[in-house]
Amino acid sequence: DAGVTQSPTHLIKTRGQQVTLRCSPKSGHDTVSWYQQALGQGPQFIFQYYEEEERQRGNFPDRFSGHQFPNYSSELNVNALLLGDSALYLCASSRGQGAPGELFFGEGSRLTVL
Amino acid sequence: GEDVEQSLFLSVREGDSSVINCTYTDSSSTYLYWYKQEPGAGLQLLTYIFSNMDMKQDQRLTVLLNKKDKHLSLRIADTQTGDSAIYFCAVPYSGGGADGLTFGKGTHLIIQP
Numbered sequence: 001d002a003g004v005t006q007s008p009t010h011l012i013k014t015r016g017q018q019v020t021l022r023c024s025p026k027s028g029h030d031t032v033s034w035y036q037q038a039l040g041q042g043p044q045f046i047f048q049y050y051e052e053e054e055r056q057r058g059n060f061p062d063r064f065s066g067h068q069f070p071n072y073s074s075e076l077n078v079n080a081l082l083l084g085d086s087a088l089y090l091c092a093s094s095r096g097q098g099a100p101g102e103l104f105f106g107e108g109s110r111l112t113v114l
Numbered sequence: 115g116e117d118v119e120q121s122l123f124l125s126v127r128e129g130d131s132s133v134i135n136c137t138y139t140d141s142s143s144t145y146l147y148w149y150k151q152e153p154g155a156g157l158q159l160l161t162y163i164f165s166n167m168d169m170k171q172d173q174r175l176t177v178l179l180n181k182k183d184k185h186l187s188l189r190i191a192d193t194q195t196g197d198s199a200i201y202f203c204a205v206p207y208s209g210g211g212a213d214g215l216t217f218g219k220g221t222h223l224i225i226q227p
Binding site for chain 1: 118145147154155156157158159162202204206207208213214215216217218219220
C-alpha cells in the first residue's frame with residue numbers, strides 16, 4: 001500500500017517564476033492538505049481540498065493556489081515566487097470521515113528560490 | 115489565530131523518561147495532537163487526545179492535558195536512541211473540527227548515551 005507520494009522531491013526556481021508541486025494521497029484517502037515548513041519551523045497550514053473543492057485555507061496569499069482531481073490527487077501552485085517561499089512543502093492526506101487529525105504526510109518537495 | 119508554543123530542545127539520557135511540553139491559546143480545540151518527524155522524513159502521527167480527557171496512555175507514550183492552563187505534555191518512558199526526532203504539538207487550525215492543523219515549532223529530542 002503506497003503512502004503519500006510527492007513530486008518533485010527537490011527543485012530550484014528563481015524569483016518571479018511559477019512552480020507546481022504534485023501529491024498522490026494514500027490509497028483510500030479523499031482529503032488532501034498542504035503545508036509549508038520553513039527551516040527550523042513547524043509546518044504551516046496552506047489549504048485543504050475535499051471533493052475537488054478548497055474546504056479550508058490558512059493565512060497564505062492568493063499566489064498560492066491548488067487543485068484536486070477526481071482521483072483525489074492534488075497540485076499546489078505558487079506564482080510570482082519570492083525568496084521567502086523557499087521551504088519544504090508537505091502534502092498530507094486523510095479520510096474525510098476518518099479519525100480526527102490522522103494525517104498521513106509525504107516526505108515533501110523541497111523548493112529553493114534564488 | 116491559534117498559537118502553539120514549545121521549547122526547542124530537550125536532552126535526556128537513554129533509559130530516562132522524556133517530557134515534552136506545549137502550550138496553546140485556543141480553548142475550543144477539540145483534539146490535540148503529537149506528531150514526530152525524523153530526519154529527512156515526513157511527519158508521523160504519534161497520538162492524540164480528546165479535549166474532555168485528562169490523560170491518555172499508549173504503550174510508552176503518556177499524554178497529559180490541562181485544559182485550564184492550556185498545557186499539553188507528552189511523556190516518553192524508557193527513552194531509546196530511536197526516539198531521537200523532532201516532536202510537534204498540533205491543534206486544529208480553526209479551533210474545532212478536524213481540518214487544518216496549527217503546529218508548534220517542534221522540540222528536538224536529543225538522546226545521550
